Amino acid sequence: MKHTKPIRIIAYGKYLPAKVSSEELERAHNLPPGCAVRISGVQNRHQATFESNGFMGARAIEEALAQAKLSLGDMDLLIAAGATFDYPLPSQASVIKSELKDGLAVHVPVMDINTTCLSFVSAFEVAAKMLDGAQYKRILIVSAEIASKGLNSASPETLTLFGDAAVAFIVAYDEGNSGSSFWKAYFKTYSEGLYHTIIRGGGNVHYFRDNPYDEALFSFEMNGIKVLQLAKRTLPDFMAMVLDDLSLQLSDIKIIIPHQASKAGLAVSRRLFPFAPDQLKENIEDHGNCIAASIPLLLHQSIEKGEIQRGDLCMLFGTSAGFSIGALIFTY
Amino acid sequence: MKHTKPIRIIAYGKYLPAKVSSEELERAHNLPPGCAVRISGVQNRHQATFESNGFMGARAIEEALAQAKLSLGDMDLLIAAGATFDYPLPSQASVIKSELKDGLAVHVPVMDINTTCLSFVSAFEVAAKMLDGAQYKRILIVSAEIASKGLNSASPETLTLFGDAAVAFIVAYDEGNSGSSFWKAYFKTYSEGLYHTIIRGGGNVHYFRDNPYDEALFSFEMNGIKVLQLAKRTLPDFMAMVLDDLSLQLSDIKIIIPHQASKAGLAVSRRLFPFAPDQLKENIEDHGNCIAASIPLLLHQSIEKGEIQRGDLCMLFGTSAGFSIGALIFTY
Numbered sequence: 001m002k003h004t005k006p007i008r009i010i011a012y013g014k015y016l017p018a019k020v021s022s023e024e025l026e027r028a029h030n031l032p033p034g035c036a037v038r039i040s041g042v043q044n045r046h047q048a049t050f051e052s053n054g055f056m057g058a059r060a061i062e063e064a065l066a067q068a069k070l071s072l073g074d075m076d077l078l079i080a081a082g083a084t085f086d087y088p089l090p091s092q093a094s095v096i097k098s099e100l101k102d103g104l105a106v107h108v109p110v111m112d113i114n115t116t117c118l119s120f121v122s123a124f125e126v127a128a129k130m131l132d133g134a135q136y137k138r139i140l141i142v143s144a145e146i147a148s149k150g151l152n153s154a155s156p157e158t159l160t161l162f163g164d165a166a167v168a169f170i171v172a173y174d175e176g177n178s179g180s181s182f183w184k185a186y187f188k189t190y191s192e193g194l195y196h197t198i199i200r201g202g203g204n205v206h207y208f209r210d211n212p213y214d215e216a217l218f219s220f221e222m223n224g225i226k227v228l229q230l231a232k233r234t235l236p237d238f239m240a241m242v243l244d245d246l247s248l249q250l251s252d253i254k255i256i257i258p259h260q261a262s263k264a265g266l267a268v269s270r271r272l273f274p275f276a277p278d279q280l281k282e283n284i285e286d287h288g289n290c291i292a293a294s295i296p297l298l299l300h301q302s303i304e305k306g307e308i309q310r311g312d313l314c315m316l317f318g319t320s321a322g323f324s325i326g327a328l329i330f331t332y
Numbered sequence: 333m334k335h336t337k338p339i340r341i342i343a344y345g346k347y348l349p350a351k352v353s354s355e356e357l358e359r360a361h362n363l364p365p366g367c368a369v370r371i372s373g374v375q376n377r378h379q380a381t382f383e384s385n386g387f388m389g390a391r392a393i394e395e396a397l398a399q400a401k402l403s404l405g406d407m408d409l410l411i412a413a414g415a416t417f418d419y420p421l422p423s424q425a426s427v428i429k430s431e432l433k434d435g436l437a438v439h440v441p442v443m444d445i446n447t448t449c450l451s452f453v454s455a456f457e458v459a460a461k462m463l464d465g466a467q468y469k470r471i472l473i474v475s476a477e478i479a480s481k482g483l484n485s486a487s488p489e490t491l492t493l494f495g496d497a498a499v500a501f502i503v504a505y506d507e508g509n510s511g512s513s514f515w516k517a518y519f520k521t522y523s524e525g526l527y528h529t530i531i532r533g534g535g536n537v538h539y540f541r542d543n544p545y546d547e548a549l550f551s552f553e554m555n556g557i558k559v560l561q562l563a564k565r566t567l568p569d570f571m572a573m574v575l576d577d578l579s580l581q582l583s584d585i586k587i588i589i590p591h592q593a594s595k596a597g598l599a600v601s602r603r604l605f606p607f608a609p610d611q612l613k614e615n616i617e618d619h620g621n622c623i624a625a626s627i628p629l630l631l632h633q634s635i636e637k638g639e640i641q642r643g644d645l646c647m648l649f650g651t652s653a654g655f656s657i658g659a660l661i662f663t664y
Contacts, residue, residue, distance in 0.1 A: 109519030
């Protein structure tokens, strides 16, 4: 059973803040030399200094619009797909839009979609379902993440792992039927993993007023071992269900863009599935885990490098806090 | 031009925390007797005490599932549509799911959609576009909002206006073509209004670590007059564009469910548009502005009272922080 829809990625852009090497990070946090790469496998990551999520997202979008030779007014919807935000209210998408060159003059509607690290994948699915060549011809998806602020300086495991990035994609209804298409997206949420990755402080449960700032409470907390165990247990069945009704084998997919959750997480995927050499892409050594921006950043790089060509069957794939697994199959 | 899709609301549920009268609120905050109703027009609102967003959302969903005589496993997606949250990470939908009776056993995927006060309307549109009678047969939408925590005790205008509520709806692909349908949703974002309604503290721009708790910075801030001016200026053209391609007049719509932004906002709508008596519903006096839960709560009440019958043409409609306007037309 194959029901594809003519959906085409027509442009992309990115914004990366300043690069921070593991040596710089170790010096800044009084960590033993060499420990950052040993713990996380990450050599470089980018970290916002003056930038906000809104600023980074707007620059990524402007690059994508320039590549497409289109303007904001040609977009029918702007989706901000991510987990971190400039203000608790309003939506991050409205903040990003307001920082665009034409943001005040053009009234394109906005929406936030958040499935933490899988937000871009979810937004891609929603966009593919909404695009109809009439009311929705082109949809902008932007993942602008600043992970670096929410890290606990007493937790080398998270401190060395995460990076900041913003990436934008324009997806369009493919009037010309040029061969690009959306095949299927598939997600599952395994709630036993809810508390394995969490920021406890700052919402209604541990509200600011009642909880003075405490780095551990207000920072990202991760039980890496439990996440890996849950992933190992759930991934094989999940992947079988993704491919189930598509008459596809994993080997039919040319390029797989996984979320860059962690070096150990990527190793688990390689052990579980018989990937061909170069089938599963990776950029964690140079960018760390950029939350929702990881998948679109790696997709962007794989297209730029020519590893993904028009007509290639691709899969976006990963796990996210919550705990969820998701995958999306499309022909580029 | 009319392209409807067979989409049907099949059940709903709600959870309301304890009622707080204006007299109680005035005593609790040392406000002059009678001022709460005078300022906001709100006589009663509900406020969470022990409840979290997750708890309230889960109870609303369980009521909806019981009404539908369905279980969580019959749902193909759970969307949390709202602006307030229990934890900054993971998504509110994953928190709500984990608090459901069957939440750990069933692996239905989850997603957050946030367009502040219009989140339910956005989620309804997304659900309508995703429902296909195959992979997505039934989608749960829940708006669980706790507004009361983020209010500044020095701002009677906001303190008296907001209430807490959770409301869940199950929307389904209408296999039987019973006459229920989704017609169209339409949104516009006017970014000049971005800073008219905002919570400044708690995100990356005014991060907790750098900003000790300060009630004004971490509470909801509203320039009510500027919001009203912007709404007055943009609403007439917006409504014309909603109806533009539908061969409909406003008078063809039996029931309009507006967001309960404020008494003054509802009065502006009544002055701008020639509504028939009883066409535009209202519950702000008894519930206040419940952010994204306002529209589904009023929809729930209008169905329960028999004001909305199967086959009736309805419109959801409102403004939201950002600043956005949105509308959705459907046949119940």
